[in-house]
Amino acid sequence: MTELLWGKEPARTRGPKPAITLTAIAEAAIAIADAEGLDAVSMQRIAGDLPVTKMALYRYVPGKTELVAVMSDLAMGGPPDRPDLPWREALRTWAIDLYDGFTRHPWLLQSTIGRRLLGPNELAWMERGVAALTGSGLSGGEQLDSILVITSHVRNIAQQSTTFPGHTTGLTEEDWQRSLGEILATEAGRFPHLTTAMRTSAGSENQGLEFGLARILDGLELLISDRTG
Template identity: 85%
Template sequence: MTELLWGKEPARTRGPKPAITLAEIAAAGIAIADAEGLDAVSMQRVADDLPVTKMALYRHVPGKTELVAVMSDQAMSSPPERPGGPWREALQTWALDLYDGFTRHPWLLQSTIGRRPLGPNELAWMERGLAGLAGAGLTGGEQLDSILVITSHVRNIAQQSTTFPGRSTGLTEEDLQRSLSEILSTEAARFPRLVAAMSTSAGSENQGLEFGLQRILDGLELLISGRTGSTSGH
């Protein structure tokens, strides 16, 4: 799998030149996953959509597990180029870019978990995040943990705010808010704190990403300033 992620396809035996490439196979899988969810991806379905024979796919990739790994790295693509700046600003921009990627391809939240080989694009995202912390005075372990905590927050909010293809409830965000308001209007005595909080939350809907991110960065700033004697994020 590692070889495939890094562009090293199996050696081709004698015969005609393949009609498709691994990148084209992955792109077809991405299109299916974007439209219908990761469960809809299969070797047969990808073959049908290209269209080629299923056996033609196996000349490039051993099976679905390896295909999804290649799809994931290709869908993540390289992180956007951003101008340099203070560490706090750099990490905030990095986190928002990462969130955009997850919401653009929601199935990545399923395919990029657990212990698995990492491809060049996923490592490039880590590299850019770590570059934002360069010179902040943190140890290597602290830098990696900082990236892990921010990534976990981004993933969690994306998970909560995303409707996964093929698993839609048919409800919009407005529908959910209206339903909750109707329930609380008749159950105010049972949930008084929730009613009170929601009554003063106008304008803060879907702000969990930014709120949580700023609190994480606040904590990092305390750590960094305590060590360097300055607020280096500004």
């Protein structure tokens, strides 16, 4: 697994020149996952999109578990280069960039959970986040925990705002807002506080993303000020 993720496949010294590459296989799998969801990815489906047989794919990757790890790291890509930003703006833009990645490839929310081997791109994201807090006065553990909290918030908002391929509810955000508004219009007496809050809100998931980020960063700013003051 480590060799596959880090592009350290053993060199082939015999046999014909490979017809495809591991990257080509992962790109085909990403296209399927983007269109139909992670569950739709299979060796049979991939073989149908590439000039090889299903069995030939196993010469490049042992199975779906390993393939998902490779395609996840490839889909994430490296973090955008945003140099010379103050720590707070660096973390904010880092979080927005991460959110954009999750919404481009919603299946990443499923494939990047739990304890697993990490690839170079995912570690590059972690490196960029921790780098923003270098010199902040926070310990290494606190820097990592800060990144974990921000990532968890980003993932939660992305989960709520994303329609997963193959699992659509058929509702857009506008549909959902309108439907809830219609219910509360007739049930205001049953849900008075929620009704009042909805009447004075014009929010969206993106506003929730920014609001939560600002509160997390406010807390970090207080902690950093305490450590450096």
